[in-house]
Amino acid sequence: MELGTVEREVYVEAAPEIVFEVVSSPDHLRRWWPDDARYEPTPGSTGEIVFGDCDAGGKAVAFTVVDARPPRTFSFRWTHPAGEAAAEGNSLLVTFELTPSGAGTLLRMTETGFREMGWEIATLEQQYQDHVSGWDFYLPRLAPYVATLQLRP
DSSP states (O other): OOOSEEEEEEEESSOHHHHHHHHHOHHHHHHHSOSEEEOOSSTTOEEEEEESOGGGTOEEEEEEEEEEETTTEEEEEESOOTTSOOOBTTBEEEEEEEEEETTEEEEEEEEEOTGGGOOOHHHHHHHHHHHHHHHHHHGGGHHHHHHHHHHOO
């Protein structure tokens, strides 16, 4: 099993400019992925995304924007230890690449850096599978969410 990269492609019936906002803006992100997101969508910005209620077993995860080039690319590092700067070897890199396709956008998501984290093999396998399952659950929610935006006046 290759435990280095998670890759997914999703077609979204919206212009790249709209899809870029949905994958980069904390206000949109929390509608299809984490329960909360606090960061500025500009390179170098740091913050966190939150899954669940932190007072009831939920988890806040450190988040650093790496690149933001509307409407084509948005990338961030996450899972690095709080108080440490995100870098290769202490965080995972997620990149959303947006390509116009017909009347919509082909979104390609890649997440890399698993092997570089220095985890023991059991932890590596568990983390990788957790992220595969997570993206398989959350990424399909993106296109239906975008569709709701286009229905609004």
